[in-house]
Amino acid sequence: MTLTENLFENLRLELRRGCLTLAVLAQLHEERYGYTLRKALADDGLAIDESTLYPLLRRLEAQGLLASEWREEEKRNKRFYRITPDGAQLFAQLLAEWQAINASVTETLRARTGDAQ
Amino acid sequence: MERLDRYLLAVRKHLPWQRQDDIIAELRANLEAQLEEKEAALGRPLSPAEMQEWLKALGSPLRMAAHYQPQQYLIGPSLYPIFRNVLRIALSWSAVIYCIASAAGWLAKSPHAIDVLRALLQAPLVLFTVAAWVTFAFAAIEIAVTHQFLKLPDFCAPSAGWSPAELPPFSQEAAGGKKPKSFAAAVAEVIFGFFWLVWLLLVPAHPFLMFGPGVYYLRSLPYALAPIWVTAYWCLVALNILQLLWNAYKLTRGTWQIRHPFAFIVFKTIGLTPVVLFLTATHHAPIVLKDWVQDPAAYAARLQEINQMANLSLEIVCAIILITLGVDIVRLSLDAYRKRVAAAQ
Structure with missing residues (x-):
């Protein structure tokens, strides 16, 4: 991997990091276990490594944003996650923040594109 | 499945012991579900090669387990700037104290080259030990803060108690470029250098001066x-003549504002010559008796005391000059290195 590619990869991961939490919280308004959550995110175009997603769920649970429960499904014990009321409140705030950032960046890019043309 | 079991066992080894079972059970459920889906899509179990490829894609067990660790750094971002400052201060003072202690040790006995060499070789070990202890202390503080056994004082927060009114006054030196010497200062340096030399030349004939x-x-x-x-006197005169000529040369060339680190080091080194001459003098006796025939009986003991005191003073002066010379060389080397790095960027 060249230096530029490495730099791009680091910046890309940095850019995705904040969005992942938002996407996970959004998905977990509906109860899911780790693997189905990962599939749902991938189906929406946000593929995440197992080594990133599963520990992230633990951290969000430790922060009180998610609640989990072990339950048997298809003859296998699985840990199901769902967003908590605190998580839902924080999600609404984060979503508003993300939308504001998105609008600002879009506007900046539109202005730059306009300048270039 | 056997390979998956082996993989999970390897991950388990690197997990926090309190949560190993829970994490492995969840990871197993997720990975087995994923594996079953893959096999259902293929209509057959994965071949050993496919299984190996899939496990490889999951990442090494160490990497997988590392993401479950609550803390991935020894000293966190809030403590790190303080750690860096404390480390810098601790290393600087350790170096100074080590130099003084070594010099004092040499003064207590006749110094040999091997003593100096030994002290130089031990210096990195001393500094490394200091750095290790500082790092260890800060890592312990970080763990205590992370586990909420300790709360950092407010002044450790990046912006706590900070006020723009407390900023130090602006100076060009602090802004990066050293303040250039003015023309008046350069002229005064040459004039005073000249009068100093004249005074020095007159002293032997007129000690009253x-x-x-x-x-x-x-x-x-x-x-x-x-x-x-x-001999020492003429060395001193020669040094002052050199210094005067150098300053006059810079003035006439219009380069008095340019710093010459190399010349600075050279002059400081030459300045050691008179001191070294005294220290290497015969019998280490800068003071002698006027009348060697009659006086020794009465004044020999006193003379020995005076010469011992004079030699001790000269050795201390020599040690101080050597230490400051060393510090100057390190400082100038660092400046030069920073300039070179800045130029390269």
């Missing part, structure tokens, strides 16, 4: 200066 009325008292004493003083 240096000692004032005390010269009559000194003449009444049974002691005199050893011949080494003549």
Whole structure:
């Protein structure tokens, strides 16, 4: 991997990091276990490594944003996650923040594109 | 499945022991579900090669387990700037104290080259030990803060108690570029250098210029200066002539504002010559008796005391100059290195 590619990869991961939490919280308004959550995110175009997603769920649970429960499904014990009321409140705030950032960046890019043309 | 079991066992080894079972059970459920889906899509179990490829894609067990660790750094971002400052101060003071202690050790006995070499070789070990202890202390503080056994004082927060009114006054030196020497200062340096040289040349013929009325008292004493003083004196004169010529040269060339680190080091090194001459003088005796036939019986013991005191003073002066010279060389080397790095960027 060249230096530029490495730099791009680091910046890309940095850019995705904040969005992942938002996407996970959004998905977990509906109860899911780790693997189905990962599939749902991938189906929406946000593929995440197992080594990133599963520990992230633990951290969000430790922060009180998610609640989990072990339950048997298809003859296998699985840990199901769902967003908590605190998580839902924080999600609404984060979503508003993300939308504001998105609008600002879009506007900046539109202005730059306009300048270039 | 056997490979998956082995993988999970390897992950388990690197997990926090309190949560190993829980994490592995969840990871197993997720990975087995994923594996079953893959096999259902293929209509057959994965071949050993496919299984190996899939496990490889999951990442090494160490990497997988590392993401479950609550803390991935020894010293966190809030403590790190303080750690860096404390480390810098601790290393600087350790170096100074080590130099002084070594010099004091040499003064206590006759120094040999091997003693100096030994001290130099031990210096990195001393500094490394200091750095290790500082790092260890900060890592312990970080763990205590992370586990909420300890709360950092407010002044450790990046912006706590900070006020723009407390900013130090602006100076060009602090802004990066050293303040250039003015023309008036450069001219004054040459003029005073000239008068200083004239005064120095007049002293042997007119000691009154240096000692004032005390010269009559000194003449009444049974002691005199050893011949080494003549050599040291001419060395001092030569050094001052060199310095004066160099300053005059810079003035005439219009380059008095340019700093010459190399010349600075050279002059400081040459400045050591008179001191070294005294330290290497015969019998280490900068003071002698005027009358060697009659006086030794009466003044020998006192003379020995005076010469011992004089030598001790010279050794201390020499050590101080050497230490400051070392510090200057390190500082100038760092400046040069920073400039080179900045230029390269």
